[in-house]
Amino acid sequence: MIPRYTRPQMAAIWEPEARFRIWFEIEAHACDAQAKLGVIPASAAKAVWERGAWEIDRIDEIEREVKHDVIAFLTNLAEHVGDEARFVHQGMTSSDVLDTCFNIQLVRAADLIIEDLDKLLVVLKRRAYEHKDTICIGRSHGIHAEPVTFGLKLAQAYAEFDRCRTRMINAREEVATCAISGAVGTFANIDPRVEEHVAEALGLKPEPVSTQVIPRDRHAMYFATLAVVASCIERLSVEVRHLQRTEVLEAEEYFSAGQKGSSAMPHKRNPILTENLTGQARLIRAFAIPAMENVALWHERDISHSSVERNIGPDATVALDFSLARLTNVMDNLVVYPENMLDNMNKLGGLPNSQRVLLALTQAGVSREDSYRLVQRNAMKVWESKGAVHLLDLLKEDETVTAKVPVAELEELFNMDYHTKHVDTIFRRVFGA
Amino acid sequence: MIPRYTRPQMAAIWEPEARFRIWFEIEAHACDAQAKLGVIPASAAKAVWERGAWEIDRIDEIEREVKHDVIAFLTNLAEHVGDEARFVHQGMTSSDVLDTCFNIQLVRAADLIIEDLDKLLVVLKRRAYEHKDTICIGRSHGIHAEPVTFGLKLAQAYAEFDRCRTRMINAREEVATCAISGAVGTFANIDPRVEEHVAEALGLKPEPVSTQVIPRDRHAMYFATLAVVASCIERLSVEVRHLQRTEVLEAEEYFSAGQKGSSAMPHKRNPILTENLTGQARLIRAFAIPAMENVALWHERDISHSSVERNIGPDATVALDFSLARLTNVMDNLVVYPENMLDNMNKLGGLPNSQRVLLALTQAGVSREDSYRLVQRNAMKVWESKGAVHLLDLLKEDETVTAKVPVAELEELFNMDYHTKHVDTIFRRVFGA
Amino acid sequence: MIPRYTRPQMAAIWEPEARFRIWFEIEAHACDAQAKLGVIPASAAKAVWERGAWEIDRIDEIEREVKHDVIAFLTNLAEHVGDEARFVHQGMTSSDVLDTCFNIQLVRAADLIIEDLDKLLVVLKRRAYEHKDTICIGRSHGIHAEPVTFGLKLAQAYAEFDRCRTRMINAREEVATCAISGAVGTFANIDPRVEEHVAEALGLKPEPVSTQVIPRDRHAMYFATLAVVASCIERLSVEVRHLQRTEVLEAEEYFSAGQKGSSAMPHKRNPILTENLTGQARLIRAFAIPAMENVALWHERDISHSSVERNIGPDATVALDFSLARLTNVMDNLVVYPENMLDNMNKLGGLPNSQRVLLALTQAGVSREDSYRLVQRNAMKVWESKGAVHLLDLLKEDETVTAKVPVAELEELFNMDYHTKHVDTIFRRVFGA
């Protein structure tokens, strides 16, 4: 958690106070269930809820002695609850508390991330419609291909993050489980109904079979999903970085008045936000690997997962939350230069329309190979002129071409609307009716 | 694809013949749709289906010249179809064929993997019920904890692979899309209805918005899912390896008659199959990272993903298919030694029951801390005797204990059935009614 | 940086105070060089050294306004230095300061890690000699193979960490460079001799060619090296965890008096330290990937590496420092049970000597295949008896065997010294004369 890359709401989930609050609720709900089952006195459960309290410093102090965080917490809790505290945690094992708590934290983190995605989707949709018809050149391999619209780029981003939203819902579902099953998960010392009660009270499902720990394949899937979302952030960030290049300059991150781009070159406006996001993505992606390595715990459990999760739990979710918010901000305020988009498109003297000419020739009865060669010999001249001569003009003068495709028809082939005629169809697919 | 780790059905999906067959079907279905739309003659579509053919050697030969695989294929196809071949591939781009084909291959691979999982689940369920009541010690940190049953271990594995099944269905869904959208995905040169037709004919959904390529977040999620499944394979493999250790020997991989374990030590039976699976898991897991790095292609596409996918497409699916089949075989034939399980359990002189004693003391009104100390002082003696003295015997002689928990009650605390009373509940949760 | 997994000396390297101190020194040394070259007044350099000061809070305050950390620092510095501050940072770019500083931090971190390794090596050597002749069974595949000594295991660990030491020295060398080369590394605005001066003053080498940034392949190699060291930590940790298993119990992590192993099972002593190290290794290993992804910065630089390095710089070095110290502590205090080692070895009724018998038979003229079968048929009986019958006894009764290898010779084959005769040779190789 680097402060500058951390937002308070997500950080709060991982703070000691939040953790102990969740521990308390797990224990207190478990007491309720135990009381309902007659295992402990109802007054004990009541006492826990009423007098339950803790102090972080005191817990730390006890932990330094007993070297066990849950025992430290329970000891401190007992100092407040008094004698009835002996009914707390009965039949439970530390992992019941720790794993259920971790899952609750991950669920809450997922909820924030889904909210983040919702906000990003709103922005992407708005900007996509704003630029639905803003023509720009489509590029494959970084090379001009055929025209697209800037709105289409954003619609693609929308569709991608909409998929991420579904993935996050699945990931949330993966970890929304509760285990209160005792030492090795057999419920030997605790009734399964306690687990069911606590699960319901906390909005979770009982883990069908736990083995002291909640199985880590769930968490592996969760962190793998964060990694995929991060990779999508990288994709859109790289797009912005490309568009902001000096030679391209079709879009630019918003540049606030007081901001200095460089200590040395006052004219520079650097896409530092999306570069930052590119780096964050690398980091979030990397966390998926140790999360997967955590799956193969030994027998009913070992604790090797713990040091990993203490890091990647907060680090991955905080970084992803921050990244989504930053990306939303970037896209919300992205300065778009439609005029530059047109300028760039026109640099190639009509070459992006060569595909249409190729088709027209084929449909006029020229073989595929011959058509290809006819287009190519003119296109290469345009290319070598750096766009100074226009493909249409050359084609008009190429009698082998005009013998098959008359001039008027050639001119029609260079009409830009041709490329955008299905934009509405695509928007309908992506955004619905 | 290492031959010894490859099964023919999965390998077949990735062979040139299968690939060209899919390419052909995509092109031929597209011709049908184009003919239906009146873009090309119906006779052309018919000719493609009727005369369509290709030879791998010839394609290779053409590709060496034109350095483009799809053009090579189309050229060879044209040699068979004849003049009407000029209507093939109209308005399409190579990626339409390549990406849709890759997705079909991934879908078929997913289908095989789901079948593999189904077979594994059948085996795990059978063996779980077989050993539902086979008592063995549960271990946390590799240290004896409390009793479980071997069936519970297998039920946990079943639940884990059942989750993997759901994940694979999601992963399959992720990549079951078709793109026939032309040069930069705008449908400028091809009607979106062609895509819809081809998609339906091939059991896919149209990609809502493609940009020449099908977006790679789908594939990232797919390979991330394979990686999680592999991690689950690793978990169960590591369990088997642990159980087969000389000192533990609670289970053993089936050892065929002719097999030699080692050139030097004839007595050795090594868990080489599960060790192999542990390695395979490392490999499959690693493939998730480049798949995620593939997401951020430049603009509408670049081709950096291709060399990655040519490797991990076959390598990850072949390895996972092989691994699941091998794991199924291992679990199907696993030799289980219930007697050794009991022997191991009894090594600790009843220590695994200490938790029960702790609870009994607490319930008899002793404070949590005092109970802990009472149990601990007896348990340590057992521990130091290496199980030669039994905890029950010591407790009976500890008057502070018997003052609170009478001898008869103490004896009941060491009844093994206590630990298995909820096995049926857990089995019901995992396997249904 | 999780506090509980952080040691103060390493943390100090990464604290703002240390960073600003390094920034200051870079700037001040650069002023010295500039003054020597006559570019700025000598009095200015003097003023910087004498009056140079900064306050973290003030820097933060300025940074919030200018959104640029180096400018914020320089502004604050100027508040102290006064008018002569205008000579500071002349011809330099922020990256000159940031990258040189980061390298200094990595060098210092490497120095601490090398110290850690030295301490670990001392402990491993001491314990290796202590247990040079402590016989224990060697295991391949977790199965008993032939005898080794516990000292040999430690000698292997020593050799491995000694290689790590060399690797860390190489890694340190990789990043021990300094760049003061201006905006795009051309020295257009600053004399290369400034870089040379600063490099020498700070114990670094000038970066031969920088491009605003110091090339990140250096850092990739550095973090990859940390990852390999972490993997070695994992290996030794896994060894300890295996040895501490209930059924094996040949060694145990030191268990302090006040420590509670589990809230539920007072008899348990869990290898939680080495489990923790196993997890830490996963984390440190993962950091290598984003470090490698950082190499391909765009053109002369982009800043995507920065968010990665702000995390992995401290996180990887802090975790590795902590892990090495913890491992040293574990190995220093490891409780070794030679008696249990012998007990374990004897469980197999002499099977580990089967290889010797095999050789003896071969040397007595029996074909390799026949020897193998002769040994195997006796060994299998021992195996099935769970060590109740002894291989030597069976062999003595096997006339086909004794016809080739007389009884007296057979008995000699089971002499344990046979296996340890080259321990001294190996120790000499590892530890020197």
Add this chain to the structure above:
Amino acid sequence: MIPRYTRPQMAAIWEPEARFRIWFEIEAHACDAQAKLGVIPASAAKAVWERGAWEIDRIDEIEREVKHDVIAFLTNLAEHVGDEARFVHQGMTSSDVLDTCFNIQLVRAADLIIEDLDKLLVVLKRRAYEHKDTICIGRSHGIHAEPVTFGLKLAQAYAEFDRCRTRMINAREEVATCAISGAVGTFANIDPRVEEHVAEALGLKPEPVSTQVIPRDRHAMYFATLAVVASCIERLSVEVRHLQRTEVLEAEEYFSAGQKGSSAMPHKRNPILTENLTGQARLIRAFAIPAMENVALWHERDISHSSVERNIGPDATVALDFSLARLTNVMDNLVVYPENMLDNMNKLGGLPNSQRVLLALTQAGVSREDSYRLVQRNAMKVWESKGAVHLLDLLKEDETVTAKVPVAELEELFNMDYHTKHVDTIFRRVFGA
């Protein structure tokens, strides 16, 4: 190993024939040593060398029965050598052969890679000198910064790959070891001098302490090194891809006459080779992770590393060899457009010189902050004019500026040679005198 991405020399290292030849040499050299020590008859060693032979098909056939590759090989070898074959492999274990062989293969692969690097370095040096003074704009964040030369970019690449060369030499050294130490590495059944003999005969060093296997930290370091080299390939590839972008077009991959760039757009020349290399880099990088996970084998060995290495051994080295050769080819034939470089540079109306103006103002006594503002207000006008107005012209008209820096001096500030004056120094650092 994808055939299209595989070069024969590297592939040959990994073919069965090469492997069995190495196995044979290890066994035969070991026989020599054993004969010298009097352990086996000299005639036996001679027989092995003279009659030693094998057939891959026959080995496969035997392996199908015995399920052990080394035994299969030895059995087949014995069929040729005859009775004296019983002296082969005495006291050795399969891993002695397998691990030593794998190391030899890795050493040979490293040798090829070092050769590849040498060739790449030759090309980079030649092209660097060719373009030592070819001015182009330096870019940070993809934004024009200050001028560099194209030769400097190549010098940086040279320095980077020169470091890779050193790293590969270290990596080769890491794995250039030989183990002939028997079942668990104790030399119980074989004299250490056999290992020394074989090591020397094969150009290796004896592994100081092996434990049946050669420790895998060596291989982890090896594959981590390949991953770093791959990341450097990615960097240069990304640079080429950027330079070939339509809007930039400062350089281009060589485009052979017969090659078709796209089935649809005949004008396109795509940087597909460097895109391919970008993908290859992702793959090679990923292999480092399982190589590191292979380090923590259980106790003296398990075989989980094997399935990983069967894949990554060939796959990583073949891909890296191919990538280096392809990159060499790309750089050797790279079409460079110095004129476009100048055109691009001039797009910004002199803004890249703003840093010089800033310095000049500071040196003329203007405060750093005021200088910054003076330059910024003029620079922003140039920026907004898209380079239509020139910074120099604006500055000449800005009286606050000319009051401090006279016009003649301003003009000098825009002299391009200023930026290249230290190119020779840098070249000297990189390429030597």
